[in-house]
Amino acid sequence: MTHFDLAIIGSGSGNSLITPDWDGKRVAVIDGGTFGGTCLNVGCIPTKMFVYPAQLAAAVSDGARLGVDAPLAGVRWRDIRDRIFTRIDAISEGGRRYRAEELENVTLYSEYVRFTSPHSLVTATGEKITADQIVVAAGSRPVLPDTPGMDLPQVHTSDTVMRVDELPRRVLIIGGGYIAAEFGFVFAAFGTEVTVAVRSGAMLRSLDETVSERFTAEAAKQWNLQLNTTVDSLKENADGSVHVVLSGPAGTQELDVDLVLAATGRVPNTDRLDVAAAGFDTREDGRLAVDGYGRVLSSGAPVPGVWALGDVSSDYQLKHVANHEARVVSHNLVHPDDLRKADHRFVPAAVFSSPQIASVGMTEEEACTDTEARGVELALAVQEYGSTAYGWAMEDSTGFVKLLAEKESGRLLGAHIMGHEASMLIQPLIQAMEFGLDAATMARGQYWIHPALTEVVENALLSLKTTEKPGRNRL
Numbered sequence: 124m125t126h127f128d129l130a131i132i133g134s135g136s137g138n139s140l141i142t143p144d145w146d147g148k149r150v151a152v153i154d155g156g157t158f159g160g161t162c163l164n165v166g167c168i169p170t171k172m173f174v175y176p177a178q179l180a181a182a183v184s185d186g187a188r189l190g191v192d193a194p195l196a197g198v199r200w201r202d203i204r205d206r207i208f209t210r211i212d213a214i215s216e217g218g219r220r221y222r223a224e225e226l227e228n229v230t231l232y233s234e235y236v237r238f239t240s241p242h243s244l245v246t247a248t249g250e251k252i253t254a255d256q257i258v259v260a261a262g263s264r265p266v267l268p269d270t271p272g273m274d275l276p277q278v279h280t281s282d283t284v285m286r287v288d289e290l291p292r293r294v295l296i297i298g299g300g301y302i303a304a305e306f307g308f309v310f311a312a313f314g315t316e317v318t319v320a321v322r323s324g325a326m327l328r329s330l331d332e333t334v335s336e337r338f339t340a341e342a343a344k345q346w347n348l349q350l351n352t353t354v355d356s357l358k359e360n361a362d363g364s365v366h367v368v369l370s371g372p373a374g375t376q377e378l379d380v381d382l383v384l385a386a387t388g389r390v391p392n393t394d395r396l397d398v399a400a401a402g403f404d405t406r407e408d409g410r411l412a413v414d415g416y417g418r419v420l421s422s423g424a425p426v427p428g429v430w431a432l433g434d435v436s437s438d439y440q441l442k443h444v445a446n447h448e449a450r451v452v453s454h455n456l457v458h459p460d461d462l463r464k465a466d467h468r469f470v471p472a473a474v475f476s477s478p479q480i481a482s483v484g485m486t487e488e489e490a491c492t493d494t495e496a497r498g499v500e501l502a503l504a505v506q507e508y509g510s511t512a513y514g515w516a517m518e519d520s521t522g523f524v525k526l527l528a529e530k531e532s533g534r535l536l537g538a539h540i541m542g543h544e545a546s547m548l549i550q551p552l553i554q555a556m557e558f559g560l561d562a563a564t565m566a567r568g569q570y571w572i573h574p575a576l577t578e579v580v581e582n583a584l585l586s587l588k589t590t591e592k593p594g595r596n597r598l
């Protein structure tokens with residue numbers, strides 16, 4: 124039995140908890156997977172490193188529309204893959220080595236672990252660990268549908284698909300969420316024939332309805348998008364390809380593909396931690412239950428010295444949220460008399476597909492319910508990229524900014540952007556929401572560079588027709 128001041132389960136966002144506050148104290152970092160967790164190894168970072176070259180390839184193909192004829196000579200998948208993972212694997216290994224070998228007060232256990240009581244753990248090889256404080260940052264993992272044939276080696280999840288040896292000629296993606304949207308774009312831009320099978324009638328259904336509707340329409344132009352469709356079975360053909368049977372509105376369809384990507388959501392890793400042995404509460408979807416300070420709950424009450432953060436417990440499976448929660452827990456671990464709460468009021472997210480999407484705050488449906496319940500009027504504006512000078516330059520016909528605000532106060536309730544660099548355009552709107560800047564002041568209280576694409580945000584704010592008086596001088 125080895126005792127620590129702090130034990131951290133998970134080296135993703137959990138790794139950032141080892142601040143100078145812990146110098147001279149005994150810390151255990153426990154991770155049975157690849158050091159650095161999901162975002163670094165199989166998530167945000169490698170996907171975006173594929174998305175960027177995909178954008179280059181797509182821009183070349185799109186050039187003819189603007190009078191630039193530049194044929195795409197080819198995409199070197201292996202070179203792209205190796206460049207990405209040479210860089211990432213070195214970062215992961217460097218982080219592992221630093222924790223395992225260079226920090227004297229830190230012990231790294233490269234094993235999976237489970238609870239035996241609220242403050243004691245046992246590793247897969249039977250090593251017993253106890254700690255005064257434990258942080259569960261064990262993340263989530265992909266979940267596969269129970270379709271016959273899902274165990275074929277040609278079936279991948281986001282954990283493995285980025286490392287395949289060859290760019291597949293034909294891909295089936297199952298699911299209509301974030302991962303389907305991003306990988307659909309990457310594969311299609313690289314020249315793969317992409318079929319996306321979605322159970323419901325639209326992609327990205329968790330997002331604002333206008334975004335979901337318009338993105339689905341754009342996706343249908345780029346991929347063989349099969350809506351209201353289930354995958355009935357997958358079978359290996361003699362040539363190593365996969366025979367797929369789908370059921371949809373047109374009846375049964377059959378097709379052959381070279382690779383299948385299951386992008387059907389992620390489940391928290393709580394079930395592998397035996398949290399029942401520690402008496403911790405879980406939510407209906409399996410997440411570990413925490414309070415606003417990140418304290419793990421047991422029968423609704425915080426367990427002293429046990430914390431959780433990130434995908435294993437959060438309402439959001441997003442890295443910037445896991446990072447924020449890690450900062451909150453990091454503070455709370457060493458300031459028991461001055462606990463901080465996580466701020467989940469305005470959590471933004473972006474989907475790095477084509478078109479790109481970014482959103483923050485309420486969807487239209489949520490804003491309608493919210494304003495109705497509070498008896499206030501809702502203001503809504505949809506501003507097309509194509510209505511601004513930069514939109515003309517791009518000959519853009521799909522991008523838009525949608526804003527939702529309280530009519531009288533001009534307080535922004537939600538912002539949704541689809542189009543070129545949506546993830547960057549949204550940042551001033553996130554800032555306005557977080558710092559309470561009203562729409563009219565935001566629109567007229569500052570200069571907007573002409574003719575930058577940000578003018579579409581300025582015009583969307585002006586189009587809101589809120590009735591409030593701007594709080595600062597008009598420019």
Ligand SMILES: Cc1cc2nc3c(=O)[nH]c(=O)nc-3n(C[C@H](O)[C@H](O)[C@H](O)COP(=O)(O)OP(=O)(O)OC[C@H]3O[C@@H](n4cnc5c(N)ncnc54)[C@H](O)[C@@H]3O)c2cc1C
Pocket residue numbers: 132133134135136137153154155156157158159160161162163165166167168170234235236237260261262263281302392395396432433434435439440441442443444445
């Ligand atoms: C393909 C993909 C793309 C993504 N893109 C984005 C993006 O662009 N932007 C964004 O904000 N988010 C993105 N995400 C989500 C983001 O990666 C996660 O929200 C984030 O990484 C979660 O961090 P975490 O610290 O909670 O968990 P993780 O980083 O998953 O860390 C958990 C660690 O715990 C270890 N572990 C689990 N169980 C045990 C156990 N019992 N014992 C010991 N160790 C254990 C695991 O091995 C893992 O290393 C993406 C996710 C995926 C899959």
Ligand SMILES: NC(=O)c1ccc[n+]([C@@H]2O[C@H](COP(=O)([O-])OP(=O)(O)OC[C@H]3O[C@@H](n4cnc5c(N)ncnc54)[C@H](O)[C@@H]3O)[C@@H](O)[C@H]2O)c1
Pocket residue numbers: 267268269297298299300301302303305321322323327386387388389439440441472473474475
């Ligand atoms: N850019 C980003 O921030 C980013 C990118 C990728 C992933 N992520 C995070 O990772 C999470 C997981 O991504 P994801 O795309 O796997 O999940 P998701 O929840 O976004 O989408 C899952 C999709 O699979 C469908 N589905 C679920 N079970 C199914 C089944 N049995 N058969 C057919 N379809 C099924 C759902 O209806 C949905 O369309 C995301 O929710 C997101 O939080 C974020």
